[in-house]
Amino acid sequence: MLVEKGTPGFETLRLEKKMGTHASSTAALTFTDCRIPRANLLGKPGEGMKVMIATLNKSRPSAGAQALGIASAAFDDMLTYTNERIQGGKTVVQHQANTFLMADLATELLSVRLLLDHVGRLIDDGEKDIGVEASMIKIKASDLAMRLATEAVQMFGGHGYTREHRVERLMREAKVTQIWEGTNQIQRQVIGRDLLARYS
């Protein structure tokens, strides 16, 4: 623990009421003249940015992995449901527009899995300069999670909008993956700045 509960000057202002992510609390914290023991320092004084970047290079791929899990769950639920529900004399997935949608989404899922494997291998190999790849997987996986969860709700029809099925929760859980660890706009800025620096 970096700042122990009860440290003078450290206060929890409020617990946020959120759209999802209910298994973990999110709170606004304040630190007023708050002194912490030297032993609790992360890294060395003046090297905070270095620690933060090294952390983000791993936490962004983790956020991507979580988003990929949401996307995969939405895809499984959608395929199961549309394979059972009959409309217009055939299963929902057998209508060609829907078969093609599933084909596109399966292709997207595989490409994001492969990108995540690639970034995981860079981390395992001890590669330090992976800021761009970390941002790329964070964008691709979270945008796919949001898209897949939204398509899943749509494929469930009216049932998708109820709490009877998991897809409505997946849609709420997917949203935050485009926001935390730096919004996807910020990830695009990281990638764009790197490109500009390399080609200018």
Ligand SMILES: Cc1cc2nc3c(=O)[nH]c(=O)nc-3n(C[C@H](O)[C@H](O)[C@H](O)COP(=O)(O)OP(=O)(O)OC[C@H]3O[C@@H](n4cnc5c(N)ncnc54)[C@H](O)[C@@H]3O)c2cc1C
């Ligand atoms: C459930 C939850 C848990 C969280 N957990 C943590 C945590 O554990 N640790 C932690 O440090 N943070 C955490 N966060 C914070 C999260 O990382 C930030 O909310 C997020 O990075 C966005 O910052 P912001 O809220 O200040 O939005 P802002 O920076 O105010 O952004 C508002 C809008 O402006 C856009 N924007 C901002 N700057 C630019 C720019 N330069 N160019 C283009 N568009 C821009 C953003 O993309 C966004 O659309 C959490 C957030 C949530 C919702």
